[in-house]
Amino acid sequence: MKKLTFRIGGIHPADSKISASCQIETLPLPEKMYVSMAQHLGAPATPIVAVGDKVKAGQVIAEPSGFISAYVHSPASGTVTAIAPRADIAGNMMTHVEITVEGDEWMEGIDLSNTLVTEIPSDKAFILDRIKMNGVVGLGGATFPTHVKLAPPPGKKAECVILNGAECEPYLTSDTRIMIERSSEIVVGAAIISVALDGCPVVIGIEENKPEAIQAMTQAVETLRKTVPACACIKVETLKKKYPQGGEKQLIDAVMRRQVKSGALPIDAGAVVQNVATALAVYEAVQKNKPLVTNVLTVTGECQKEQHNYLFRIGMPLSFVAQQAGGVPEQAAKIISGGPMMGKAIANLEAATVKGSSSLLYLTEEQTKRPAATACIRCGRCVDACPMGLEPNLLFKLAKAGEMEQLEANSVHDCIECGCCLYGCPAGVPLLDLIRPAKGDVIRIIRSRK
C-alpha cells in the first residue's frame, strides 16, 4: 500500500509509544474539581453559576464570551464551592469554577449508554448547534472551537476533511487507543463532520507505526459503509512515520498534495483538518447529546513504572491523575503536558486538566538535559529539517539582532514551532527559544498594519 507523507523537511525521532498496548481505564472522581474558564483558543468563557449552586454533570457552567469561544460544562455533580483565580500549568492565574463532588448524577437528555447510534441527522444547523452547545473544541492541541471550523466563511468550500490520526508526537498514545477501542464511534463522528460540510469526502490519516489502529479503523469503515450511506465517502490512508506528520499543513500536503499559502488558512486550500479525538467528541455531542467533559490522557515515560491511558474528566487536578498512576516517579526531573516535541513543561502539578490535556510525560534528568550551545557551523541540518521550508539558523541570527523587517521577509510567521530545527542541531543552538518570541513580534506587527 502506498504511504503518504509531506514533502519538505521532517525528522525521525524514536516514537517511544510504550503505553500503546495499555487499555483505556476510567479514573475515579476526586473530591474537588477545578474547571478552567480558558480551555479553548479565544476568549475565556464567562461563568453562569454562583457559589453554592448545585450542579449536575454535563450542566452548562460557563457561556462563550465571543465568537471564538466555547461553552464549558460541569464534569461532575456537586456544589459550586468557589469561583476564583487558580494557577494553570504555567502558573498563570485563570478563573476556575471549583466543584465539590457529590455522587455522579448527569443532566437529563444525555445518553450515557454504549450503543452505537448510526442515524445521522441531515440538518446541518442542528449538527452545528449540538457541537456548539456541547462545547466541542479541537483536541489536536490548539483547542480551536469546532463549530467555528465546521462553518467555513462564505465563498470558501471544503473539498476534503482530513481526520488526523497521525499522533506523530513521541510517547502519546491516547489517539491510538481511542482509534482501537472506539473506532466505530470515530467513523460515525467523521460522517457527521462530512454531513456538516455538505457531504465532503473524509480521509483518515494514520501513521504506519499504529498497525492495530489502522486495522481497526479500516474495519469500522468497511462495516459501517454497508449500513450508513454517509460513511461511503470515508477512506483510511496510511501515513509514513515522520514528525510532524500530524501538523495541519503537513497533513494537507501529504493527503491532498496542496500547500497552504503563507498567512492563509487550511480552508483556503479546501481542507478542514480535525483530530480523531475531536471526531469522537463530535459523535458524543451530536448522537448522544453528551458535552465535552471527558478525554483520554496518557501517563507515560521510561521512569514511570506502569504506563496508563486514562479516560479523565476535565477539572481533575493533574496531581490527582499522577497519584492514581502511582505517584510521580522519583527519577522524574521534568513533567510535560503534551508530547516531548511541542508539549509544555508543567510548573504547577496542582493545575487542573483541561479539554485539551493529552499526557503526563515524565522525563528523567538525562533525557531533559540540554547540551551547552556552541557556535553555529552552518551545516544546514535545521534547514533540511524544517517542514515549513524556513531557514532556522538565519531566523535565529535575525531574532538575536532584532531585525524585524528581515524576519518578516524570511517568513518567521510561518514557523509552526514544531522543534524539528532544534532536534538535530549538532551545535545545540537554542533556535526555537528565540524564534518563537520573534514570531510573536512579527505577527503583532503584521496585525497592527491591518
Next chain:
Amino acid sequence: MSSTILWTILVLFALGVVLAVMLYLLASKFKVEEDPRIDEVEKVMPGANCGGCGFAGCRAFAQSCVEAGNLDNNFCPVGGNDTMKQVAAVLGLEVKEKAPQVAVVRCNGTCENRPRTSTYDGIASCRVQSMLYTGETGCRYGCLGCGDCVNACSFGALSMDPSTGLPVVDESKCTACGACTKACPKAVIELRNKGPKGMRVYVSCVNKDKGAVARKACAAACIGCGLCVKTCTKGAITMENNLAYIDYEKCKLCRECEAVCSTGAIAGVNFPKALDKDAIKARIKERQAKAAEAAKAAAEAAKAAAAEKPETKEA
C-alpha cells in the same frame, strides 16, 4: 615617460575640478533646508543615542525641541537639568527643572527569601522565560533573574549579583534613561526620584497576591497588611491590589513605614544612620497615644457640648 605621468596628473586634476564644480552646483540646487538650531542643540546633547527621551537618537530629540517651540514634553534624562538648561539657552526657551531620577529594582526575592520551585533551562532571557511560564519561584511577579535589564543598559549601570540573583543598580552610572524599565517583562524596575543625597524609601516588592500567598512565595514580600498606610502621616502610601506603593513626591523620608513593615518589604537606602526600629516604633506609639487622648478629649468635649445644649434650649 615623464609626459605620460604629467598627462595623467593633468587629466585627473581636470576631472577633479569638473566633478567638484558639478557636485557644488547639484548640492546647492538640491539643498535640504534645515533649521541651523538643530545642529546647535545636537552639539550640547550628550550624544549617547540611548533613546531614553523617547526619540530615535539625540538628533531626533534636537529636531523635536526646535520644531515644538517649547520644552514641556521633552527631557533628556541622561544629560539632566544641566543639558536641558543649555538646550533652553540655545533656543531661548524656558525649562522646568526636574528632580534627578534613578532606576530602582523593586524586588528583594533573593535566593534565601524566595525558594526555587522549578528550574528554567531555556535560553537566558527574561522575556523568553516569561512567555513560557511564571518563573522559577512561587512568586509570579518578581525578578526572573536572566538579566534582560543588564543587556538593555547602555551605560553599564546594571549588573547581576550572583549571590542574590537580582540586578544591582550602580547609581553613579545610572542616567535614568528607562531602557531597563522597558526591557523588564515583569515591570520590576521603576524610575524614582533620587532623593536628597540619594536617600529614598520605596516598596521593594511588586507582588499583588493576597498576603498568605505572597508570604509563602517570598519571605520579603509585601503582604498588603496596610500597617505602613496607617502609620504614614504624609499620606504618601497607597494600597492597591494587596501591594503598597510610596509616592516619592509626598514621602518625607521619616522611615516610619520601614520600621513597621513586618516582612521588610520597604527599603530605605543611602541613609547615613542605620534604621533604629525601636526608637521609631516608640515615637509612633507616643504619637498614637497622644492622638488617641486628643480624640478622647474631643469626644468628651463634644459630649459635654451636647449635654449643655438642651439646657440652653430650656433657658
